[in-house]
Amino acid sequence: MSVDSVFVHKMWDDHELSKMVSGGVPFPMLSDGGGKVGEAYGVYDPDAGVENRGRFIIDPDGIVQGYEVLTPPVGRHVAETIRQIQAFQLVRASKGTEATPSGWKPGKLTLKPGPDLVGKVWEVWKVSMESE
């Protein structure tokens, strides 16, 4: 979503993005002329008249589970967004009985918070696992 019109979205997809991604952008490109939606999400910069690089993860119940907002010159890291969604999906499937430690990836150790784990995380999780 940006303040650009759908007509400009089409031109950008036709002339540039479809050269990066075969078939063009696969998801809807939304238009927010005037920045009202961006304002509701706290990412619209009225001085510049544009929206900052906000990214919101919204779950199937419409609850915001996470967000990240960057100023324009620095791009995001899509793999990290996907990792976070995978983690939120695991937590949701476990009905909140499991949690994912720092650096978690699918298939890696999860934690089961409860009385037995208090003060014992050091026994099962090592700092080196953050980057494995």
Place this chain on the structure above:
Amino acid sequence: MADSPAIGCARPTGGLVGQPNKPEEQQAAPPIKEEQKMIQVGKPAPDFAAPAYHKGEFTSFKLSDHLGKWIVLCFYPGDFTFV
């Protein structure tokens, strides 16, 4: 040009064409805005409906029509802006 505005920063000068510009200090203060509420994690997302371009068609997108799926909503400064 001595006074070229930065990209994305068009603004009225505060005067009318053919009249001397009022210095900016003399302009009425902008109305005080309601305190902006930042999004909170764990709380419902603000719903919206927006025009959309999707696979060759002009269409519309309403967030609440897509409950039941995981959604990533991304904002960016502008089409053709490099990053």
